[in-house]
Amino acid sequence: MPNFLEKLFSSFGKKNDSARRPSDPDATVPLPDLSLIARPPDSQVTKISEAPRRLILGIAQDVGKVRSHNEDVLLVFTGELDGLEPMPHFGLFIVADGMGGHSLGERASGIAARTAGRIVMEKILPSLLADPQADTERPSLKEVMENAMESANMAVFTSVPEGGTTLTCALMIGEQIILSHVGDSRAYLISPDTFEQVTRDHSLVQRLQELGQLSAAEAAVHPQRSVLYRAVGQGENLEVDVISRRLPPGTMLLLCSDGLWGLVPDPRIQEIVHQSPSPQAACEALVAAANAAGGPDNITAVMVQLPKT
Amino acid sequence: MFDTHKITKAMSSSGQTQAESSLQPGANLQNRYLIQGVLGVGGMGSVYKARDMHFPNVTKLVAVKEILNLASDPGMREIIVKTFEREANILATLNHPAIPKIYDYFTQGDHSFLVQEYIEGKDLEAHLNEATGMLDEDLVTEWAIQLCDVLSYLHNHQPEPIVFRDMKPSNVMLDNHSHIRLIDFGIARGFTAGQKGTMIGTEGYSPPEQYRGEAGPPGDLYALGATLHHLLTKQDPRLEPPFSFSERPVRKTNPAVSVELEAVINTALNYNPTERFPSAQSMKEALANMRRVKTGILITQKLDQTLPTTLTTPAPTETTSLSTAGSEVKPIWVFRFEDEVRGSPLVANGVVYAGVYDNNLYAVNALDGKLLWKYATDGGLPGSPAINQDIVFIGSEDKRLHAVSAKSGRVQWTYYTEGPIRASPRVAEGHVFIGSDDVYLHAVNIVSGRRAWRAQAVAAVRCRPAVSNNLIYFGCESGEFYCLDFSGEQKWRFKAKRALTSSPLLFNGNIYVGSVDNMVYALEATSGWAVWKFRTNKPVISSPAVEPKLNLVFVGSADNMLYAIDIRNGREVWHFETDGQVTSSPAVNKGVVYVGSVDQCLYAIDIASGKLRWKFRSEGPITSSPAIANDIVYVGSNDHHLYALTA
Numbered sequence: 001m002p003n004f005l006e007k008l009f010s011s012f013g014k015k016n017d018s019a020r021r022p023s024d025p026d027a028t029v030p031l032p033d034l035s036l037i038a039r040p041p042d043s044q045v046t047k048i049s050e051a052p053r054r055l056i057l058g059i060a061q062d063v064g065k066v067r068s069h070n071e072d073v074l075l076v077f078t079g080e081l082d083g084l085e086p087m088p089h090f091g092l093f094i095v096a097d098g099m100g101g102h103s104l105g106e107r108a109s110g111i112a113a114r115t116a117g118r119i120v121m122e123k124i125l126p127s128l129l130a131d132p133q134a135d136t137e138r139p140s141l142k143e144v145m146e147n148a149m150e151s152a153n154m155a156v157f158t159s160v161p162e163g164g165t166t167l168t169c170a171l172m173i174g175e176q177i178i179l180s181h182v183g184d185s186r187a188y189l190i191s192p193d194t195f196e197q198v199t200r201d202h203s204l205v206q207r208l209q210e211l212g213q214l215s216a217a218e219a220a221v222h223p224q225r226s227v228l229y230r231a232v233g234q235g236e237n238l239e240v241d242v243i244s245r246r247l248p249p250g251t252m253l254l255l256c257s258d259g260l261w262g263l264v265p266d267p268r269i270q271e272i273v274h275q276s277p278s279p280q281a282a283c284e285a286l287v288a289a290a291n292a293a294g295g296p297d298n299i300t301a302v303m304v305q306l307p308k309t
Numbered sequence: 310m311f312d313t314h315k316i317t318k319a320m321s322s323s324g325q326t327q328a329e330s331s332l333q334p335g336a337n338l339q340n341r342y343l344i345q346g347v348l349g350v351g352g353m354g355s356v357y358k359a360r361d362m363h364f365p366n367v368t369k370l371v372a373v374k375e376i377l378n379l380a381s382d383p384g385m386r387e388i389i390v391k392t393f394e395r396e397a398n399i400l401a402t403l404n405h406p407a408i409p410k411i412y413d414y415f416t417q418g419d420h421s422f423l424v425q426e427y428i429e430g431k432d433l434e435a436h437l438n439e440a441t442g443m444l445d446e447d448l449v450t451e452w453a454i455q456l457c458d459v460l461s462y463l464h465n466h467q468p469e470p471i472v473f474r475d476m477k478p479s480n481v482m483l484d485n486h487s488h489i490r491l492i493d494f495g496i497a498r499g500f501t502a503g504q505k506g507t508m509i510g511t512e513g514y515s516p517p518e519q520y521r522g523e524a525g526p527p528g529d530l531y532a533l534g535a536t537l538h539h540l541l542t543k544q545d546p547r548l549e550p551p552f553s554f555s556e557r558p559v560r561k562t563n564p565a566v567s568v569e570l571e572a573v574i575n576t577a578l579n580y581n582p583t584e585r586f587p588s589a590q591s592m593k594e595a596l597a598n599m600r601r602v603k604t605g606i607l608i609t610q611k612l613d614q615t616l617p618t619t620l621t622t623p624a625p626t627e628t629t630s631l632s633t634a635g636s637e638v639k640p641i642w643v644f645r646f647e648d649e650v651r652g653s654p655l656v657a658n659g660v661v662y663a664g665v666y667d668n669n670l671y672a673v674n675a676l677d678g679k680l681l682w683k684y685a686t687d688g689g690l691p692g693s694p695a696i697n698q699d700i701v702f703i704g705s706e707d708k709r710l711h712a713v714s715a716k717s718g719r720v721q722w723t724y725y726t727e728g729p730i731r732a733s734p735r736v737a738e739g740h741v742f743i744g745s746d747d748v749y750l751h752a753v754n755i756v757s758g759r760r761a762w763r764a765q766a767v768a769a770v771r772c773r774p775a776v777s778n779n780l781i782y783f784g785c786e787s788g789e790f791y792c793l794d795f796s797g798e799q800k801w802r803f804k805a806k807r808a809l810t811s812s813p814l815l816f817n818g819n820i821y822v823g824s825v826d827n828m829v830y831a832l833e834a835t836s837g838w839a840v841w842k843f844r845t846n847k848p849v850i851s852s853p854a855v856e857p858k859l860n861l862v863f864v865g866s867a868d869n870m871l872y873a874i875d876i877r878n879g880r881e882v883w884h885f886e887t888d889g890q891v892t893s894s895p896a897v898n899k900g901v902v903y904v905g906s907v908d909q910c911l912y913a914i915d916i917a918s919g920k921l922r923w924k925f926r927s928e929g930p931i932t933s934s935p936a937i938a939n940d941i942v943y944v945g946s947n948d949h950h951l952y953a954l955t956a
């Protein structure tokens with residue numbers, strides 16, 4: 001089968017190429033204190049030039065210029081396994097933006113992110129690290145994500161009943177992305193030629209726009225633009241948006257809180273991302289842009305990209 | 310139970326501090342009103358129950374509403390007090406049985422007070438929360454008529470209409486004589502403090518135009534419609550997406566409600582104010598007429614005198630209404646075989662190739678249905694052919710894969726497996742991939758007809774494999790699903806609970822496949838992770854088809870349905886019900902999806918709406934899958950015929 005052999009050799013060639021690539025630029029960046037970060041130890045090793053091709057991550061978070069509290073939470077896990085039977089690139093990215101006075105918001109967002117993260121890792125990791133030849137019972141990714149959201153909802157509802165939070169989770173297995181989402185934090189897919197908001201805000205003004213009752217420009221300055229009709233922790237039942245998408249190499253996934261997108265318009269986000277040399281630089285520039293626009297709210301951005309094959 | 314208190318708390322506690330009740334029982338206002346307790350606490354102040362001491366010999370109770378003046382600017386404070394006094398004066402002149410009487414008002418420092426009639430009773434929200442079942446339609450209609458009456462009174466106020474602006478169950482009291490009383494007039498609404506930070510929960514009852522700063526009489530009608538919707542469905546609109554009433558018609562939750570009342574509510578809830586009732590009076594008349602018509606007392610007055618057209622001609626909501634044009638579809642041509650056609654025909658270069666249970670592979674002219682050739686095998690042909698350049702491939706129950714010249718029908722080579730072949734071949738990368746009941750997937754060289762390799766499954770392989778640029782995907786009858794590379798090496802496997810007879814479809818990095826375990830699976834093609842599962846009610850033998858623009862995957866099920874599923878979230882977008890099992894695989898062409906059913910019909914269904922375009926009835930069950938070329942649909946039937954129909 002000559003075609004197959006060609007493919008085989010060409011993929012060997014690529015592997016060798018990649019081994020000579022310098023380490024990813026984000027590896028040297030200090031991690032923000034305010035985020036919950038758990039990454040495999042190898043990703044924090046900065047000086048190994050033969051690092052395997054791994055996903056490229058950027059994260060930035062800031063309390064903003066006005067608030068004293070940070071109610072945003074950012075949770076990131078990534079996993080890589082290289083070798084004879086490599087594991088697909090694995091990533092879990094969670095952004096939660098809490099609300100409710102008296103530190104209720106930061107507690108709600110923290111509990112939601114930790115609970116959702118724990119459930120996803122509990123359900124995904126054993127299968128991810130199982131013998132690839134073995135038969136393992138695996139839940140569907142959609143079920144895992146819905147389960148994580150439901151658990152997060154119950155956890156917030158029982159421990160911080162007066163608080164609430166947005167919760168946007170992105171699970172990445174290879175090029176497969178599955179998002180679960182409630183509230184008005186956002187996920188964008190950004191490539192050189194496309195810019196797409198993947199999540200839908202569960203906000204009053206978004207609904208009014210969908211009904212043709214408000215224009216985007218009116219919504220951006222509407223006095224009630226921060227009113228949500230759906231959030232985590234408001235009752236025992238929660239309707240969750242689950243969205244499955246592909247993330248081909250070269251396309252970036254951006255998750256952010258409204259402290260970013262509410263201050264930096266979409267075209268400007270797109271521009272900053274395209275002008276930035278790396279996802280990390282892009283995240284930092286985006287946070288800086290939100291602060292430059294007044295920084296009235298907490299700002300969180302996480303951006304991920306698959307390595308070029 | 311819906312916890313409505315929760316969300317109101319969340320609304321008032323976020324962003325701004327909750328107003329504390331400033332007066333304790335025993336406090337005396339104006340040396341006249343002796344506070345006895347708190348009736349309610351709102352964002353702007355509290356409402357107290359008080360005794361009017363000007364009537365020392367009798368107990369005259371009053372409600373004292375407190376409004377906090379939160380403005381810090383002295384000029385602003387004065388404007389607020391003036392506004393309050395002007396509105397109090399207007400309210401004091403109102404004279405309607407549903408409007409509480411205003412007795413007095415005064416301002417002390419940064420507190421303004423309104424003294425009004427004390428109403429013994431409960432508000433409608435409390436009534437609703439205490440009701441064990443649904444509220445009675447006639448009771449709600451009676452309340453609605455009374456509410457229309459008071460709204461009509463307010464809207465006809467001279468010189469300017471009074472807009473209530475906050476119609477909702479908790480602002481409507483039912484007194485001890487079962488009369489409706491409107492409480493909480495919007496006297497304080499002019500000075501709501503600016504909001505800060507993200508808030509959860511919307512007003513729920515307010516009309517869309519209110520968010521553009523418009524408040525007029527039609528807005529009160531919308532809020533009344535929302536109130537009635539809440540009362541009849543027990544769905545609190547503050548806990549639902551805003552303005553989602555049209556997606557949740559009353560009768561969907563509470564089928565006991567009449568079509569007529571639902572139509573009145575829908576009219577009141579139109580987004581566009583001009584499409585609602587022209588006045589509260591006309592809404593009241595619609596309700597009163599509806600009640601008369603329903604009870605049969607008076608049917609003489611025509612409904613359409615008072616009602617907008619939406620009420621008299623309710624839009625059809627059934628999605629499965631069958632077109633009467635169905636029987637008029639005439640085939641372009643019909644070709645008769647000697648046995649059933651179960652596989653999908655293949656159309657290529659103006660020729661239809663079909664494998665038939667009479668052991669023959671037929672080649673028929675696609676335009677006129679004339680036989681070109683037939684090729685006999687030694688067994689039935691349950692599968693579908695594949696073509697590569699000028700060779701047609703088909704598996705037979707005679708255990709062989711046959712390679713036949715597309716032009717002449719002459720055999721090129723045959724390849725033996727060790728069991729009957731009930732699967733369909735896939736041609737890729739110079740090889741034919743085909744499963745067999747011998748439990749193997751075979752990779753056969755396209756030129757020589759020799760085996761390159763075979764890969765063992767657990768049970769018979771009856772699907773048509775899917776092939777990407779370097780991987781092969783197939784399932785088997787025990788539910789195992791395999792991903793192999795081109796050397797036959799396994800990359801991953803997945804297990805369904807029952808057989809995978811359905812042929813996998815590869816689209817945009819995901820595999821879609823149905824199973825006899827009733828599920829449709831979306832599998833990530835490089836890792837085998839199930840992205841989502843979609844549950845039908847019976848086995849899925851049908852193979853999926855995709856519509857990329859609308860992100861839909863279509864698949865039939867033995868539960869008689871054709872499903873359209875959103876590939877992005879695994880949710881049903883629509884389903885179409887036939888009168889028999891749908892084991893046929895759907896085919897998509899120009900906005901229409903075609904599928905056969907055991908009920909003997911071929912259906913053409915609009916992709917976007919899920920509504921029937923047309924149907925064609927054959928003389929036998931259609932388990933064969935349609936094939937489409939040049940806007941002609943070719944489908945075989947168990948009535949032994951192959952039909953060519955205009956798409």
